[in-house]
Amino acid sequence: MMTKSKRLSWGFFVFFIPVFLWLMLLIVLPHIELLRMSFARPAYLKQPGFTLSNYIEFFKEPIYWNTFFRTAMYSITVTMIVLIIGLPVAFYITKVASFKTRGFLTILILIPFWVSELIRVYGWTIILRESGIINHFMTKYGIWKQPIEMLYNDAAMIMGLVYTSILFMVVPIIGVMDSLDNSLIEAAYDLGAKKNVIWRQIIIPHCMPGIISGCIIVFMMVLGSYLTPNLMGGKNSMWFTEQIYNQFILYRNWNMGSAFGFLLLFMSSIIIWVALKLSGQSLKEVVK
């Protein structure tokens, strides 16, 4: 017994120390510094000491919280759209497709993700822009009289975000749907249940942990994405990450930037907490 516990502690330290150092040095310490900065004034003002001015500025200036809520609302919308598309896809792959095509289909979903996000987004701009592929054919065959600008608006941006994050919804759902016994669905059919009842009462409840973890991943990814909103979003669609980047890099106001960063962290935590409460899932169950 003695030796066993000793062994355990050895192994524990060997594997614990790298993880601990990783978390401490690369995540916890920088965040503490950022937190300190978010409560300080820019250095050139030479006014040391605690201040809430960075946070007050955020609430005073409508453009900041407008972008903030816009980003949150659009992230939730994108997550919902991804879920609505991802659920049937996952169902088809696990339950309908034959074993052979199953692997093939999964690969098909994976392949676009072997290419960098930047290239994929540029691909969309080539297709959608005013002098792009769709407009070229539409005007050539006289379906549209004049080319229409389809890029640089919110719809294009949402589509881009859905496209870049769909994999991260489908994969976790495939994982849980796999473990759903087919006989449950068959039994429900035998007992005369309708399709939507089967979805509502059997498939979705069983897949809930996968759905929630997929939603969390997608939501966080979309909330924190920078490239897609920036390149496809156009002149009116400001994303909150762009605000943070601008504060840090363009306006050299690291204090305001860190305050924005913490507000974003705070908001995403609250939204996820609310989502977990509403769906009745526990975080423990979801990350399992």
Add this chain to the structure above:
Amino acid sequence: MKKALLVLLVVLVCASVAFAGGNKEKAAEGNKVLRMLTWTGYAPQSQIDEFERLYGIKVEATPSSNEEMISKLIATGGSGFDLAQPSQDRIVSVVKSNGIYQPIDYSKINEDQLDPALVASTKKFTEYEGKIYAVPHVFGTSGLVVNKKYVKKNPKDLDYTDLLDPAYAGHVSYRCKRPILCAMGFAMGYDVWDLYNKPAEYQKMLDAVGAKLIEGKKVLKYYWENGDQLLQGMQSGEIWIAKGWEQGAWKLYKENPDIDYVAPKSGSMAFIDTFAIPAKSENVDGAYKWINFVLEPKNAAEFTNAEGYGTASKDAVKYYEPEAKANFERCFTPEVMANMNWYPTVPDGLESMEGKTLDKMRAAK
């Protein structure tokens, strides 16, 4: 089990020691490498190869931008790079606040090959406490890039305010960065540089300029984010008039003479990209060698022929290709040169003020 873990631990420790040692070794032979923060195209591969052949120093060039250079060097306290190329207006304020650059020893610079006027203005803009912090390299301007096929107005009468003209609705583009604010300020009759050190009045100007730009936003197609986006937009005819650099405009002119650079009535916005040496540069010697090498007339001319920008190298003109020469003569007449607005040093806090205006513009409907 225990043994295996012990072995693993020993291996890990050894490996980390070995890595640390390796890093030190690399630093000791640091003068074989010149790590440079620069702009895309400023360090052509052919010259990097030639430099390595001549001096045995390998050049690692990282393309960057003014904002990134500052952020990176502030984050490391001026280490990690041996040479940087900030614009002349972005040096003194960061030297003052963070000390990220070291003074230039002009005795090590081959001044004979440089244009005295550009050296003088660089010295004026980058002097701090009696020391000079930069050597001029490239100069360039931003003005209007115009497609004559669609914009019929006499080029001599064009100004930045034409970017707000509803006649071009949906075919206008500019960057949502600080230059558009300064340029529009000039076009609206403000003496922008004079207001730099009067924050309250500068804020008033920003409010007026911001309001005008927000009002004109319905005319805008998009804020361009990178040079390629602008080039493609102009090339395809989606954009008719834009604020941009002469370099991009001349690339377009070569393919389509309808598109050209136009110096606005209130003056082109001019910058000098300089050489500055980070405070903790590990290869100061190599940095001076590179500066003198790149500004040799032949090398400078090779750069101008390829990229379009002029340099501080005095005799480079002799080696210009006819096309580059024609570009300069067509667009930079003596009147245009005399009317340039050279950016002075940006005072602290100005960028935060401008940032808010830019955010408002971006978020506006």
